[in-house]
Amino acid sequence: MADVPARTALDPASRHAAVATGAVCLLPLLLHLPPTMGAALAATAAAVAALAWRRPVPQLVRVLLAVAAIAAVLSLSGFRLGRDTGSALLAAMIAIKPAETFALRDARSLVGFGLFAPFATFLLDQGPLALGLGLVAVLLALATLQRLADVESGDTAAPLLSRRTAVSIGRLVLLGLPLALAAFWLFPRLGAPLWGVPDRALARPGLSDEMRPGEWLDLLNDESPALRADFDGPTPPMSAMYWRGPVLWLFDGAVWTSPRGLRFIPPAPVDPVAAPRWRYTIEVEPTDRRQLVALDVPLDVPAGASMAVDRVVYTPRPLSSLTRWRFESAPVEEFQPDLPPDLRALALQLPNGFNPRTLALGRQWRREAGRDDAAIVQRALAWIRAEFAYTLDAPLVEDRASIDAFLFGYQAGYCEHFAGSFVVLMRAAGIPARVVTGYVGGYRNPIGGYWVVRRSDAHAWVEVWLPAQGWTRVDPTAAVAPERIYDTLSDRASADTGLLGGLGSDAPLRDVGDFLRRGWNDLVLGFDAQRQDRMLQSIGIDRLGAARLGALFGGACAVALLVMLWFSARGPRETDPLLRAWHRLVARYASLGLARAPHETAQDWAARVAQARPEASEALLALTRRFTEARYAPGHTADERAALVRDLRAHRPTRRNR
Structure with missing residues (x-):
């Protein structure tokens, strides 16, 4: 530590407190960054702290660390700028700051910059965990700043965490709490932020308007909630719990996409059955997407959203925060029985030169079935039911015959394979068909009585257009693996153990945790402009x-x-009861014009008051003598001090002209 000036150098305990505070501030941000990036930054912080345990790291090494950290963050984020990348760069700078934290100024910088990490966390997540860790970080930062103030004044003998420090921090928090509550409850809420916040560089997992080979594996292995649903009345059976999302029409041989122009065409009419009708509210977790999901088939459009011709619901802005939507859905008897020519062409589109065996099979079935489209659909389902298997370990085939490879080769896969191949086969047979993505099923939380749909419930199925019926749902995955479609989350996780691996024996704990999170969403995150407007x-x-x-x-x-x-x-409250009682006695005489001068001793002041007020001289002089002895003479018991405190509190000067 020779390169650190002695007057600004930190003692080891204070430096360790500053570094630990930086680590606690960094923790909530690391937990909400992508796992690989968060783990890399945590390892960097630990390595830098170990490297700089005894002495500062040389300046050249610090520069190289900063360059390497920036390059690593940009590389892991794919050189895409956004909230994730900016937050990760902030975390990287805080992680390498301990390399030079050996002076008082550097320690204050570390703690001050570290406080930006919990605030950056709220750009990524506003859950109770982020808030709880952020509050711990703020309290610890206040305690460390108090310690650094003591170091500057030369007082390093006091412990890091003392009763005085705790009282001081509590006083600061209580002073700021009313202003914080006023800002939360009463500051006018706006529909959009006052300043532009860039989108997340790494989008949250969610349904997209395209389906690429292999991309659904991340969704199918993600147990985090996608939405929660509260039903107002009857609940649909599990076999009818299809949550309709983006509809994919176009196929280029590898990727299924949705034409952007369709969202501006009015929705196709539907003929709902008389009963049942399902009325429900969904609470959608943030996804950075614009597509909502609703039970198949949604009948209405919630306020603030729009519905496309294929009854996909869109929002004007990305769903980057928690939102609530009210829907009504019902089964339908006829879903667009008259198909316009342009939509028919879209529903029959196939790329040239791809999957020749599938095209040949579809044409063969058409010749054999004549005009009976329903017979072709049932024949395809029977074939899948007899010879195919469900697995997440399907090979990734990316060539001009990927559908041929699935249907006539390995014949095992998951919903992405079944839905895409089924649509290509139907189109080859001349039947209009499209891929529908969304979620299927859900898990009923017995504590709150609501349904949780997780991202692992993501699913793709098929809609074929049949004469006199219109669009009809067909689920080829359910034909081969109905247990994957109609089970509950707890059934699928019965073999898992541990809180992170699945529900298993931790199902009650997970239910309680999700119920608390939902309450947090309702109380805090769901407090929007409408609720604020009707707060009173x-x-x-x-x-x-x-x-x-x-x-x-x-x-x-x-x-x-x-x-x-x-x-x-008011200043700090006097903690000594004896001094507090004495100061109050002096204040009583000060109200009569007999205040004690700063240079006067207690005895001199009492003598001056006795001359001005002889009627109170004997009692005041006796109390002053006892106070002086109790303060400066040894041997006084606690009972004697308590009796003196009572006498000081009871003494009142006589007002002459009352």
């Missing part, structure tokens, strides 16, 4: 409006600031 309905105010909200917020802020100023002006 219980006292007869139906709508607050922007003007009233602004006035309430300004008034609450003014009151909170006045309370803060009042507490700050």
Whole structure:
């Protein structure tokens, strides 16, 4: 530590406290970055802390560390800029900061910059875990800053965490809490942020308007919730719980996509059955996508959304935060029985020169079945049911005969293979068909009575167009593996053990955790502009409006600031009961014009008061003598001090002209 000036050097305990505070601040951000990036940054932070355990790292090495950290973050993010990349760069800089943290100024910089990490976490997630870890980081940062202030004043003998420090931090938190609550409850909520926040460089997993070979494996292995549903009335059976998402029409031989122009065409009419009708509210987790899902088939469009011709629901902005939507769905008897020519052409489109065996088989079935489209569909389902198997370990084939390889080769795969191959086979036979993606099934949380649909419930099925019926759902995956489609999440996870591996024996714990998370979503994340506008309905105010909200917020802020100023002006509270009682006695005489001067001793002040007020001289002089002895003479018991405190509190000067 020779290169650190002695007057600014830190003692080892204070430096360790600053480094530990930086690590705690960094923790919530690392947990919400992509796993590979978070693990790499955590390893970097640990390596730098070990390297700089005793002495600062040379400047050249620090420069190389910074360059390497920036290059690694950009490489892991695919050189895409966004919230993930920016947050990871911040984490990288905090991780290598301990390499030079041996002076007081550097320690304050580490703690100050470290506080940006919990705030950056809220750009990625606003859950209770992020908030809890962020609060711990803030409290520890305040304690460390108090320690650094003691170091600057030369007081390093006090412990890192003492009762005085805890009281001081608690006082600061209580002073700021009213202002924070006023900002949360009363600051007018806007539909869009005041400033542009770039999209996440690495999008959250979710349904997309395209289906590429192998990309669904990440979704099918992700047990995090995609949405939660509350039914107002009857609940559909598991066999009918198909959550309709993006519909894919175009196929280029490898990738299925949805034409963008279709979302601007009005929805096709449907003929719903009289019963049942399902009314429900879905709570959608953030995905950075614009597509909503709804039970097949949605009948209405929720406010703030639009419905395309294939009854896919879109939102005007990405679903980058928690949102709630109200739907009504029902089975239908006829779904677009009259297919327009342009949509028929889309539903029969196939790329030239791809999958010749599948095309030949489809034409053969058409010749053998004549005009009976339903017979061709049933023949394909019977073939799949008899000879195919369900597995997630299907080979990845990317050539001009990928469908041929699946249908006539390995004949094993998951919903992506079954749905895509089935549509190609139907189109080859002249039957309009399309791929529908979404979720299937769900898990009912017995504590809250709501349904949880997880990303692992992602599914792809088929809709074929049949005369006099219109679009009809066909699920080839259910034909070969119905247990994969109609089971519950707990059934699929019965073989798993451990909280992270699946439900297993931890199902009650997972139910409680998800119920608490849903409550957090409802209380905090779901507090939007509409709920804020109707916040005071219980006292007869139906709508607050922007003007009233602004006035309430300004008034609450003014009151909170006045309370803060009042507490700050009072100064720190005297902790010694004896001194507190003595100061109050002096204050009583000060109200009569007999204040104690700063240079006066207790005895001199009492003598001056005795001359001015002879009627109180004997009692005041006796109390002053006892106080002086209790403060400076040894041997006084606790009972004697307590008796003196009572006498000081009881003494009152006589007002002459009352």
